[in-house]
Amino acid sequence: xxxxxxxxxxxxxxxxxxxxxxxxxxxxxxxxxxxxxxxxxxxxxxxxxxxxxxxxxxxxxxxxxxxxxxxxxxxxxxxxxxxxxxxxxxxxxxxxxxxxxxxxxxxxxxxxxxxxxxxxxxxxxxxx
Amino acid sequence: xxxxxxxxxxxxxxxxxxxxxxxxxxxxxxxxxxxxxxxxxxxxxxxxxxxxxxxxxxxxxxxxxxxxxxxxxxxxxxxxxxxxxxxxxxxxxxxxxxxxxxxxxxxxxxxxxxxxxxxxxxxxxxxxxxxxxxxxxxxxxxxxxxxxxxxxxxxxxxxxxxxxxxxxxxxxxxxxxxxxxxxxxxxxxxxxxxxxxxxxxxxxxxxxxxxxxxxxxxxxxxxxxxxxxxxxxxxxxxxxxxxxxxxxxxxxxxxxxxxxxxxxxxxxxxxxxxxxxxxxxxxxxxxxxxxxxxxxxxxxxxxxxxxxxxxxxxxxxxxxxxxxxxxxxxxxxxxxxxxxxxxxxxxxxxxxxxxxxxxxxxxxxxxxxxxxxxxxxxxxxxxxxxxxxxxxxxxxxxxxxxxxxxxxxxxxxxxxxxxxxxxxxxxxxxxxxxxxxxxxxxxxxxxxxxxxxxxxxxxxxxxxxxxxxxxxxxxxxxxxxxxxxxxxxxxxxxxxxxxxxxxxxxxxxxxxxxxxxxxxxxxxxxxxxxxxxx
Numbered sequence: 001x002x003x004x005x006x007x008x009x010x011x012x013x014x015x016x017x018x019x020x021x022x023x024x025x026x027x028x029x030x031x032x033x034x035x036x037x038x039x040x041x042x043x044x045x046x047x048x049x050x051x052x053x054x055x056x057x058x059x060x061x062x063x064x065x066x067x068x069x070x071x072x073x074x075x076x077x078x079x080x081x082x083x084x085x086x087x088x089x090x091x092x093x094x095x096x097x098x099x100x101x102x103x104x105x106x107x108x109x110x111x112x113x114x115x116x117x118x119x120x121x122x123x124x125x126x127x128x
Numbered sequence: 129x130x131x132x133x134x135x136x137x138x139x140x141x142x143x144x145x146x147x148x149x150x151x152x153x154x155x156x157x158x159x160x161x162x163x164x165x166x167x168x169x170x171x172x173x174x175x176x177x178x179x180x181x182x183x184x185x186x187x188x189x190x191x192x193x194x195x196x197x198x199x200x201x202x203x204x205x206x207x208x209x210x211x212x213x214x215x216x217x218x219x220x221x222x223x224x225x226x227x228x229x230x231x232x233x234x235x236x237x238x239x240x241x242x243x244x245x246x247x248x249x250x251x252x253x254x255x256x257x258x259x260x261x262x263x264x265x266x267x268x269x270x271x272x273x274x275x276x277x278x279x280x281x282x283x284x285x286x287x288x289x290x291x292x293x294x295x296x297x298x299x300x301x302x303x304x305x306x307x308x309x310x311x312x313x314x315x316x317x318x319x320x321x322x323x324x325x326x327x328x329x330x331x332x333x334x335x336x337x338x339x340x341x342x343x344x345x346x347x348x349x350x351x352x353x354x355x356x357x358x359x360x361x362x363x364x365x366x367x368x369x370x371x372x373x374x375x376x377x378x379x380x381x382x383x384x385x386x387x388x389x390x391x392x393x394x395x396x397x398x399x400x401x402x403x404x405x406x407x408x409x410x411x412x413x414x415x416x417x418x419x420x421x422x423x424x425x426x427x428x429x430x431x432x433x434x435x436x437x438x439x440x441x442x443x444x445x446x447x448x449x450x451x452x453x454x455x456x457x458x459x460x461x462x463x464x465x466x467x468x469x470x471x472x473x474x475x476x477x478x479x480x481x482x483x484x485x486x487x488x489x490x491x492x493x494x495x496x497x498x499x500x501x502x503x504x505x506x507x508x509x510x511x512x513x514x515x516x517x518x519x520x521x522x523x524x525x526x527x528x529x530x531x532x533x534x535x536x537x538x539x540x541x542x543x544x545x546x547x548x549x550x551x552x553x554x555x556x557x558x559x560x561x562x563x564x565x566x567x568x569x570x571x572x573x574x575x576x577x578x579x580x581x582x583x584x585x586x587x588x589x590x591x592x593x594x595x596x597x598x599x600x601x602x603x604x605x606x607x608x609x610x611x612x613x614x615x616x617x618x619x620x621x622x623x624x625x626x627x628x629x630x631x632x633x634x635x636x637x638x639x640x641x642x643x644x645x646x647x648x649x650x651x652x653x654x655x656x657x658x659x660x661x662x
Contacts, residue, residue, distance in 0.1 A: 076198055078514065079197075083186045090514060090518065094462060107516045111516060
């Protein structure tokens with residue numbers, strides 16, 4: 001569970017040695033009882049070994065299976081990060097951001113591209 | 129056998145107003161209620177931004193100590209419920225069971241009822257709307273004034289929305305300060321006013337049951353943007369404020385823990401059978417007059433159990449669509465200004481140009497509900513989605529549209545025997561006929577175009593499950609002829625001598641607007657009629 005917490009924390013840009021956050025995550029998963037299917041467990045084990053695949057696979061799930069068990073768990077980590085003061089700048093702008101529309105379009109396109117690559121990866125890995 | 133002058137069932141917006149009007153007579157008034165209370169109300173001395181930047185325990189506050197906000201077992205029509213408002217719907221699954229495939233009502237057994245979560249939008253109904261509802265325009269217009277003076281309403285006196293919101297019938301405190309993005313959106317409307325008026329669309333500041341100036345012991349709003357979590361200084365009106373004030377002044381009595389089951393009349397006296405929710409003890413309460421204001425569906429349950437003669441009652445419910453949208457000019461703006469989470473603007477579509485069939489959109493800025501709620505609905509990977517949303521949040525608006533509702537013969541409620549604690553379950557059916565469904569689609573299209581004109585991009589159109597508007601009425605329609613399961617125009621239940629209904633059960637039409645102010649105004653009228661009949 002700790003490894004899983006670190007994986008998701010790193011993926012979302014938080015510190016992997018943030019013990020408070022990691023403990024909150026493991027407690028939360030126990031409270032929420034978000035269980036994983038056998039297939040999801042296997043995929044998670046694979047992602048723990050190859051963490052660089054997570055943005056692509058997550059992007060593919062966002063299109064194909066948004067209620068996937070692993071995505072639910074990542075959302076829990078996201079909500080916990082959002083409610084930690086040290087990460088608030090990930091969520092609220094303290095200053096106006098220059099060229100916001102261009103950045104928005106670029107970020108949107110990058111995310112969509114990752115999703116498409118993710119779909120291809122899932123087909124190749126037989127996870128679809 | 130103790131006979132009380134007036135028993136009021138329920139402590140929500142209509143129960144509180146009924147109790148207050150009856151209490152003014154000096155007679156004995158007892159409010160019976162299940163009365164679940166918020167055991168640990170949040171006390172916050174800070175604002176949203178300070179809390180987010182400094183409070184290490186904020187997860188408990190925003191997500192709930194049991195992470196209730198992340199739970200997947202929430203009510204289908206309350207997906208955004210705050211942990212602080214969880215008490216509002218507690219025990220309803222056990223005590224007010226509902227069975228349906230297409231209608232998911234939200235009900236409350238709390239002290240103050242659904243009024244605890246009221247969005248505070250306060251609209252008077254027009255003469256044409258009141259005629260369709262089945263109540264007297266002259267009396268309601270007088271009653272609106274009384275209610276406004278009791279609860280305190282703020283708003284704009286003279287803009288394009290004022291005729292739909294308050295029609296200058298009520299005294300207003302100054303409107304809340306508008307958020308920068310909403311001010312900019314309103315400015316766009318002003319520039320393109322001709323287009324909007326040609327399409328019978330009007331935008332302005334909404335009237336809200338919210339104080340911007342001190343009133344009695346209640347404080348003016350302090351712009352802390354924690355409006356969905358706390359009610360600092362009681363600046364937002366909640367019916368529990370009225371109940372507690374009346375209790376403090378010893379004007380009413382209040383007994384909680386009692387679920388009203390059924391009534392009958394004997395020897396010119398009303399008898400109410402109640403069930404205690406903790407002990408399961410049944411007790412009879414006796415009153416000279418009984419006033420049911422338990423909410424449309426709860427009152428229907430009580431009446432159906434009492435009469436046992438008819439198996440189906442009609443039902444009305446506003447269809448509700450919400451649209452998240454991005455207002456381009458505010459993408460990437462700084463997001464730490466003073467802010468208010470309440471409705472910023474209201475847009476009205478006056479289809480027939482005579483105020484008979486209006487569909488209202490309440491326009492909110494999105495911020496204090498936190499980003500993860502939006503993130504989970506986006507078709508993007510979470511890491512990039514977070515960055516995307518950071519740019520989007522300052523520009524994000526949510527528009528919630530209420531569509532008017534008329535009777536449709538296929539929509540009904542029915543009490544069926546079951547193994548529940550009360551021995552029955554409310555079976556409901558609610559679907560839309562082709563005409564009504566088409567009208568909803570047309571209205572959505574019109575609003576989409578209008579928001580596009582204002583430089584907004586609609587992200588999605590979400591037509592909620594029936595019941596999501598939390599506006600229900602029409603189960604015991606007002607009528608001039610004495611018929612069972614109908615009410616006289618002043619709220620007396622036909623077939624009884626001393627039983628009145630003061631909630632929305634009688635409304636024969638639901639305008640596509642905020643309903644609560646009109647419910648309270650009607651409750652005051654019913655209470656006046658009770659006193660007249662005393």
